[in-house]
Amino acid sequence: MSERARSLYFEAPGEVALRERAVPEPGPEEVRVETAISAISAGTELLVYRDEVPTEMAVDPTLEAFDGDFSFPVSYGYAAVGTVTACGDRVDDAWRGRSVFAFNPHESQFLAAPDSLIPVPDSLSATEAALLPTAETATNLVLDAAPAVGERVAVHGAGVVGLFTIGLLAAFPLSSLVAVDPLPGRRNLAAELGADETLHPDRSDRLGDRRDADEPPGLDLAVEISGRPAALDDAVDAVGYDGRIVVGSWYGQKRADLDLGGEFHRARIDISSSQVSTIAPDRRGRWTTDRRLDAAVDLLERVPVEEIVTHQIPFDEAPRAYDLLDGADAGEGSPLQVLLTYD
Known part of the structure; x- marks a missing residue:
């Protein structure tokens, strides 16, 4: 198909780039998500950006979207919010058009199994949902x-x-x-x-x-x-x-x-x-990840997210976002939470 997706890669220390790729049709048990916002986790992602992560460490074996270690080049990020735009043959079509959160790297479109997605509650905006992690x-x-x-x-x-x-x-x-x-x-x-x-x-x-x-x-x-x-x-x-x-x-x-x-x-x-x-x-006898997630949603509804999100940067300008965060120790004008926005 002619449509192209873009994925962010940490190419080398201090270097990120956007790579284009084809957008495949979802498999029978997958959906395609078009990203609206993704949040940069500055603490973790700056370790990757600065090459301060043990390279032999697995990215995160508990999340389906990740495979391999932190060796360059690596696609990373884990806070994407978007809309389901296509469904596989075995997926309930009710998913189409749904706003969802995914533990997925920074990319404009991606495929995912529905059970790996979290429907965004009506009480949260896309910006708030990006801070679920x-x-x-x-x-x-x-x-x-x-x-x-x-x-x-x-x-x-x-x-x-x-x-x-x-x-x-x-x-x-x-x-x-x-x-x-x-x-x-x-x-x-x-x-x-x-x-x-x-x-x-x-x-x-x-x-x-x-x-x-x-x-x-x-x-x-x-x-x-x-x-x-x-x-x-x-x-x-x-x-x-x-x-x-x-x-x-x-x-x-x-x-x-x-x-x-x-x-x-x-x-x-x-x-x-x-x-x-x-x-x-x-x-673990009384707490599940679902219960913890419900508590996180309650917390998001009480915290002034609009004051914590200091920068929203277009995905096309993603390298600027990491340059900005990398200089965050420079003084009071440094960013707090940076979001990438996808048009």
Whole structure:
């Protein structure tokens, strides 16, 4: 057929390009989706863009759209929203015209099995639906962190996932919730979403001292989602005896230089990872991925997505989006959530 689709590829470190290909007809049990919006997951995708991912690591064996590892060239991305435009012979034609979300790389049109798609609820716009993985990751982080009544909590990193995590934690009856981030704009958004206090990382050394006289020293819980290994060391310093640290960051090839020679050992500090591909074993008796997704949709309906989405860039200009994100540490004008739009 004459119609052409475009797919984004990470070609080499610091280089992305759009490749054209034919748009095939869907197989008997497939549908074709025309993409409207896809969200760039800056934390993960910049690791790919900068060649900071272990190349032997599989892209994501839990998602049907991915195969192989992160060796260049690689097609990546996992937050696409679009409309079903064609159905295979064995697919209910009711799918045609439906707005759907897919864990699919950035591309203008793609094929998928219907059971791998998530129909977009009427309560969400396409822009909000593109942030479903973000809300789901934050939900998973809070499930793993298991905050309790009256606890003192800090979130290190007020990027997109950090902000959603703060918004969710703010609904708990905590004693205090502190957001730590270097950018004033992000700290302001964290306060808007419910953080009681916000700090620059350079001032985080006093986190563990913030308590009432009758409370034990140190934080009860720290969530590290900044992508900065140094923030994990700050979290170790901040939590007190029997404190918990949940790490949502993926550092790729960056090393975390932790000071574990002080109180860490005697204080019985617990450090655990949280990753959205799976639900923690102790939660699987009652939590399914469908239930977690429903909770993520509820979270999306409460978070001011219009303030978090700072840039919408045409798919044709995708290289500019990654250049912009790659310079995000330059200052306050840096982007938060970048979306690619498809006309």
